[in-house]
Amino acid sequence: MPAIVSVKNLTKRYDSGTHALKDVSLDIEDGEILALLGPNGAGKTTLISCICGIASATSGTVTVDGHDNVRDYRAARRLIGLVPQEINLEPFETVMNTVRFSRGLFGKAPDDAHLERVLRQLSLWDKKDSQVRALSGGMKRRVLIAKALSHEPKVLFLDEPTAGVDVGLRKEMWDTVSDLQKHGVTIILTTHYIEEAEAMADRIGVISGGEIKLVRDKAGLMRELGRKRFVIELGEAVDMLPAALKDYRLERAAGGCELVYTYDTQGDGTGIRRLLNDLSAAGITARDVRTEQSSLEDIFVDLVDGEGRS
Amino acid sequence: MNLTAIWAIYRFEMARALRTVTQTVVSPVLSTSLYFVVFGAAIGSRIQEVEGVSYGAFIVPGLIMLSVITQSISNASFGIYFPKFIGSIYELLSAPASFLEITAGYVLAAATKSLTIGVIILITAFFFVDLRIQHPVWMVVFLVLTCLSFSLFGFIVGIWATNFEQLQLVPLLLVQPLIFLGGTFYSISMLPGVWEQVSLFNPVVYLVSGFRWSFYGMADVALGWSLLAIFGFTGLCVAIIGLIFRTGWRIRD
Incomplete structure (x- = not known):
């Protein structure tokens, strides 16, 4: 236009x-x-x-x-x-x-x-x-x-x-x-x-x-807001992720005590069930899980407050 | 030229005058009538004629000038100060109108109001004194130019003022004394030598003198000087307003 x-x-x-x-x-x-x-x-x-x-x-x-x-x-x-x-x-x-x-x-x-x-x-x-x-x-x-x-x-x-x-x-x-x-x-x-x-x-x-x-x-x-974070709290911290989990693009957080999986809520499938199965197969046990969603407000606050936040 | 804008401002300002007709018209007429009663009838009867003109009649041109000048300044200064005060000036600044058009709208409205008052006072004067106008065309020229030039001056005061006190400051402390000492109620030839010379530095002397000449053919200064003074003052005000709008002084951030 x-x-x-x-x-x-x-x-x-x-x-x-x-x-x-x-x-x-x-x-x-x-x-x-x-x-x-x-x-x-x-x-x-x-x-x-x-x-x-x-x-x-x-x-x-x-x-x-x-x-x-x-x-x-x-x-x-x-x-x-x-x-x-x-x-x-x-x-x-x-x-x-x-x-x-x-x-x-x-x-x-x-x-x-x-x-x-x-x-x-x-x-x-x-x-x-x-x-x-x-x-x-x-x-x-x-x-x-x-x-x-x-x-x-x-x-x-x-x-x-x-x-x-x-x-x-x-x-x-x-x-x-x-x-x-x-x-x-x-x-x-x-x-x-x-x-x-x-x-x-x-x-x-x-x-x-x-x-x-x-x-x-x-x-x-x-669409960006439609992305959610699935946070898995682990029973034990992991240093390295098994190669089998590579495709999930997991991020390690909290010193390896958490794994963060980002997925698109508007996509065909979230892949969460598969991830949990694969984690279990890899011998990683989840203690707890939670989901997080960034809002426009989060983006706004991040931009306005500067680079200090993650 | 955005003539529609000039007309819009003019109409808006005239509507304000009609809403406050008592303040705009009745009040100056009443105060001028009181001047006639006090200076013309009460005191004037004890003052001898001035160059063959009764004192009551002699002060008429000065009284008209007094009202016209103060009204021009107060109308035009309030006209532009009020939008500044309430913030509606944003619309003038964002409109497709040049400084000339905005000024023309406010100044023409202010001048129309003061001219109306001048004419009403003139008509009122006929009821109190024996009035004659020797040079009616020149009388109109002086009256109209005075209304316009002091409305321009008032416009500058309105832009300069940052509060209501300042809005009153220039008319009260500068203009009023100049008018009273400008031969409104007397001929400067009545003053002792040195004060007559000092008076010549007062621009109002030239306006009152020229205006009085148009009535009775008598003047404190030559007609040419009076014309030069009024045109010079008008030109100076236009130049200052042009500068204000170009630089945005006190109106545009």
């Missing part, structure tokens, strides 16, 4: 000296939902700010559908809708006028029919004449989305869209996002909720310390 947003060697150093982005390169594919996972202060918001024009990059380039976001900023920005993390809304204006303002600001001719569709889609139509300050937190967040959608963007950035949102509303938000994708909108969302990334994303990127640590398609990542 072609990249609709292409970030190349993006670096951002703030005047305070903070090195928020370090040589970040990332291609966002047309029509996908990309979830950027990262802890607080990882650089998620800075990356979005640099792409959308709120912050100036120290070096590197960003193109949106082929348009450079500095030299050809009008064409680039026209394609982008941004839903910020904070609820930054003019409190005294009505919902309808607030979204009308956004549409006009992005150079689009008035089209109340489109705005009505957007507000209905976000269950805000009944509130169109209410002042923003009178809305609940969840509704305000949806007004932010409505503003971003008012000018019909091709790419939508959602910066932690469900932070501080209750479970019911979070699910509603996920439905809205998949609905938008069906309408051809490319979506980039940042989150630190792993289940959110799992529920919505086509690809998952992990950002930490201003660096992209990993970008993988979710299916591939889930």
